[in-house]
Amino acid sequence: MPTISQRGVQMPSSPIRKLVPFAEAAKKRGVKVYHLNIGQPDIETPKPVLDAVRHSDFKILEYSHSAGNESYRRKLVEYYSRFNVSLNHNQIIVTTGGSEAIVFAFMACLDPGDEVIVPEPFYANYNGFAVEAEVKIKTITANIETGFALPAMEAFEAAITPRTKAILICNPNNPTGYLYSKEEMEVLKQLCLKHNLFLFSDEAYREFCYAGEHFSAMNLEGMDDNVILMDTISKRYSACGGRIGAFVTKNQVVLDAAMKFAQARLSPPSFAQIAGEAAVDLPLDYFDGIKAEYQSRRDVLVEGLNKIPGVFCPNPGGAFYAMASLPIDDSDKFCQWMLESFEYEKQTVMMSPATGFYATPGLGKKEVRLAYVLNRDDIRHAIVCLEKALEVYPGRTSK
Amino acid sequence: MPTISQRGVQMPSSPIRKLVPFAEAAKKRGVKVYHLNIGQPDIETPKPVLDAVRHSDFKILEYSHSAGNESYRRKLVEYYSRFNVSLNHNQIIVTTGGSEAIVFAFMACLDPGDEVIVPEPFYANYNGFAVEAEVKIKTITANIETGFALPAMEAFEAAITPRTKAILICNPNNPTGYLYSKEEMEVLKQLCLKHNLFLFSDEAYREFCYAGEHFSAMNLEGMDDNVILMDTISKRYSACGGRIGAFVTKNQVVLDAAMKFAQARLSPPSFAQIAGEAAVDLPLDYFDGIKAEYQSRRDVLVEGLNKIPGVFCPNPGGAFYAMASLPIDDSDKFCQWMLESFEYEKQTVMMSPATGFYATPGLGKKEVRLAYVLNRDDIRHAIVCLEKALEVYPGRTSK
Numbered sequence: 138m139p140t141i142s143q144r145g146v147q148m149p150s151s152p153i154r155k156l157v158p159f160a161e162a163a164k165k166r167g168v169k170v171y172h173l174n175i176g177q178p179d180i181e182t183p184k185p186v187l188d189a190v191r192h193s194d195f196k197i198l199e200y201s202h203s204a205g206n207e208s209y210r211r212k213l214v215e216y217y218s219r220f221n222v223s224l225n226h227n228q229i230i231v232t233t234g235g236s237e238a239i240v241f242a243f244m245a246c247l248d249p250g251d252e253v254i255v256p257e258p259f260y261a262n263y264n265g266f267a268v269e270a271e272v273k274i275k276t277i278t279a280n281i282e283t284g285f286a287l288p289a290m291e292a293f294e295a296a297i298t299p300r301t302k303a304i305l306i307c308n309p310n311n312p313t314g315y316l317y318s319k320e321e322m323e324v325l326k327q328l329c330l331k332h333n334l335f336l337f338s339d340e341a342y343r344e345f346c347y348a349g350e351h352f353s354a355m356n357l358e359g360m361d362d363n364v365i366l367m368d369t370i371s372k373r374y375s376a377c378g379g380r381i382g383a384f385v386t387k388n389q390v391v392l393d394a395a396m397k398f399a400q401a402r403l404s405p406p407s408f409a410q411i412a413g414e415a416a417v418d419l420p421l422d423y424f425d426g427i428k429a430e431y432q433s434r435r436d437v438l439v440e441g442l443n444k445i446p447g448v449f450c451p452n453p454g455g456a457f458y459a460m461a462s463l464p465i466d467d468s469d470k471f472c473q474w475m476l477e478s479f480e481y482e483k484q485t486v487m488m489s490p491a492t493g494f495y496a497t498p499g500l501g502k503k504e505v506r507l508a509y510v511l512n513r514d515d516i517r518h519a520i521v522c523l524e525k526a527l528e529v530y531p532g533r534t535s536k
Numbered sequence: 537m538p539t540i541s542q543r544g545v546q547m548p549s550s551p552i553r554k555l556v557p558f559a560e561a562a563k564k565r566g567v568k569v570y571h572l573n574i575g576q577p578d579i580e581t582p583k584p585v586l587d588a589v590r591h592s593d594f595k596i597l598e599y600s601h602s603a604g605n606e607s608y609r610r611k612l613v614e615y616y617s618r619f620n621v622s623l624n625h626n627q628i629i630v631t632t633g634g635s636e637a638i639v640f641a642f643m644a645c646l647d648p649g650d651e652v653i654v655p656e657p658f659y660a661n662y663n664g665f666a667v668e669a670e671v672k673i674k675t676i677t678a679n680i681e682t683g684f685a686l687p688a689m690e691a692f693e694a695a696i697t698p699r700t701k702a703i704l705i706c707n708p709n710n711p712t713g714y715l716y717s718k719e720e721m722e723v724l725k726q727l728c729l730k731h732n733l734f735l736f737s738d739e740a741y742r743e744f745c746y747a748g749e750h751f752s753a754m755n756l757e758g759m760d761d762n763v764i765l766m767d768t769i770s771k772r773y774s775a776c777g778g779r780i781g782a783f784v785t786k787n788q789v790v791l792d793a794a795m796k797f798a799q800a801r802l803s804p805p806s807f808a809q810i811a812g813e814a815a816v817d818l819p820l821d822y823f824d825g826i827k828a829e830y831q832s833r834r835d836v837l838v839e840g841l842n843k844i845p846g847v848f849c850p851n852p853g854g855a856f857y858a859m860a861s862l863p864i865d866d867s868d869k870f871c872q873w874m875l876e877s878f879e880y881e882k883q884t885v886m887m888s889p890a891t892g893f894y895a896t897p898g899l900g901k902k903e904v905r906l907a908y909v910l911n912r913d914d915i916r917h918a919i920v921c922l923e924k925a926l927e928v929y930p931g932r933t934s935k
Binding site for chain 1: 537538540541542543544545547548549550553574576577578579580581585586589590591592594595596597598599600602632633635636639643644645646647648650661664665668669670701702732733734761762774775776777778779787789790793794796797799800801802803804805806807808811
């Protein structure tokens with residue numbers, strides 16, 4: 138029997154999805170599971186977005202342009218202009234989800250063995266894309282005490298080697314919810330210009346900022362050749378299944394290289410491009426309602442968590458995630474135990490152990506990530522469950 | 537300015553799409569261009585397939601399972617059973633187009649520097665996926681004189697090195713249209729078992745066979761651990777823009793590895809999975825009509841081409857491509873000249889230079905690939921254009 142690749146061996150399993158069998162078993166026992174583990178919002182996809190697909194009347198489901206339909210890219214130019222990002226439609230490649238935008242950036246900018254610096258904790262799937270591209274992720278650690286603010290410039294400087302080609306951030310951040318300030322973005326700019334690095338900026342949650350305005354990497358002056366924006370409509374319009382994202386840069390050489398990767402896979406999905414194009418025409422106040430909804434969920438979650446003895450949860454400034462430290466021995470064990478061995482009034486909670494978001498071994502063992510993608514009542518029930526669970530969990534620690 | 541990767545430099549441009557600007561310029565001059573260059577059929581997507589999406593009534597466009605919706609995978613089990621391929625739904629990973637199935641196979645089975653043997657001419661985008669995976673494509677040459685039959689076993693043996701991990705075929709073949717016989721498939725089986733190789737089988741055109749029955753690699757006995765089927769609904773149902781394919785194998789270790797790559801990119805597109813699922817329920821005689829249509833187009837094309845002095849086109853047994861050798865100096869030059877400098881009654885033809893389908897330098901310079909994706913009248917007009925063009929082309933050769 139032929140053996141699989143080392144790459145196939147090294148490829149990490151999804152730290153979020155590995156608990157799924159335990160959740161399924163709990164449900165089979167009749168236990169209600171509150172899913173705070175994954176960024177799948179319960180918010181409905183806007184009807185005009187789905188209707189655009191349902192009312193489409195083409196006869197052939199054709200390949201689109203490899204960079205995406207020109208009509209959609211022109212709409213995206215309009216979308217980005219609302220954030221003072223001035224583009225032309227040829228500076229946008231429509232991708233298959235934000236995931237593909239990350240792969241294109243890694244592939245087009247980094248060679249095997251090259252390094253990208255990422256503040257940890259970070260979105261776990263960056264690890265997978267790094268394995269695919271044979272790229273090394275080097276982390277510098279952000280701390281829960283500061284709410285996961287950007288680590289100091291010196292920490293970045295210390296991590297830079299001759300193989301460092303890029304810094305990757307997610308802003309606002311998944312998994313921490315931290316919203317980088319303009320000043321922090323300026324620090325990244327200084328670093329990139331001084332060391333001739335790309336800045337990969339994953340801005341999937343741009344619209345969901347509660348602690349001030351979002352400052353896009355695309356708004357950094359003098360960084361046109363350095364910045365690559367990785368974007369997606371998944372969270373913005375509750376359209377995760379569409380698999381539509383965008384790779385955006387003003388660096389023409391990078392664009393030309395990324396286009397070759399885009400051509401190899403022919404085109405992004407046609408149906409969801411129609412959805413994405415319609416989404417840009419949603420009333421501008423669409424996000425006011427969504428943002429208010431997420432913010433009220435955040436408030437319920439963070440306030441509730443901080444009332445539980447031994448729990449600390451910094452208030453996230455954006456996205457729809459919160460990281461909390463718990464009085465436990467091991468978050469992997471605890472999250473599994475919650476699904477396997479615990480229930481309160483026939484209910485339990487599924488969370489993501491934070492260990493999967495850190496590269497440094499041992500970090501995140503007391504932390505979990507909670508996605509506030511459920512309504513407030515469900516979140517309140519989930520908090521009660523968590524509090525009861527912490528009272529009886531055998532691996533409870535004093536703090 | 538940071539530099540792009542060597543991989544980004546090496547990534548090949550699409551040999552098919554590089555002529556697009558010349559075609560666009562021709563159209564701007566008012567010239568009608570017959571597109572025989574690309575496998576985008578003019579056949580309508582079956583209405584029930586599109587209607588399934590249009591009549592869907594979900595409220596949230598959610599992520600699907602990373603392996604695709606279970607209901608769709610169960611339908612695919614039914615689909616494959618029609619070809620005496622017995623599977624369970626966990627042996628199928630729904631992919632984003634056939635392209636992603638190829639990438640998963642390369643990533644999960646081959647490490648950087650590993651070699652995969654491919655008969656040339658071959659589907660040009662395999663080159664791109666090989667660059668992404670840092671894998672080496674080694675070719676053995678099939679000849680137009682034999683209609684591009686499988687090269688002799690000895691040719692494969694001579695190409696095998698300690699780094700060889702797989703053989704990749706496309707059956708029926710793009711770009712040659714050649715349909716591999718059961719006997720040729722048995723030769724591949726012997727090779728794979730003897731040298732412990734994977735057999736990657738791209739069967740995108742399974743339903744379009746005119747010279748006998750299709751024999752799937754999945755039907756090779758004793759090869760369960762070796763065979764990986766790469767599939768797609770793009771051509772089968774004229775649904776190229778859906779971006780839905782499949783990665784199929786009975787090798788559990790390979791499946792587990794591929795699932796990790798599938799999890800990293802979260803899920804395949806949701807809308808088109810609905811379309812794919814509905815497609816399996818099309819009446820079984822759906823393909824009779826489509827196949828008859830393609831076969832009649834093939835007959836018109838091949839007969840017409842072989843009547844042109846100096847032109848030779850072997851009769852393809854499947855898919856919807858034909859390779860023809862022309863009395864010309866250089867197919868790249870000729871195809872560009874057709875768009876840039878030639879017109880007959882305000883019409884011209886776009887074809888793919890065969891050089892892009894060969895890895896061996898110099899091969900394919902007299903050959904072009906023609907996709908018979910247009911109706912018979914259009915094909916007849918295109919043949920007249922081509923004949924007139926060959927009469928006046930400055931680089932014409934005697935044969």
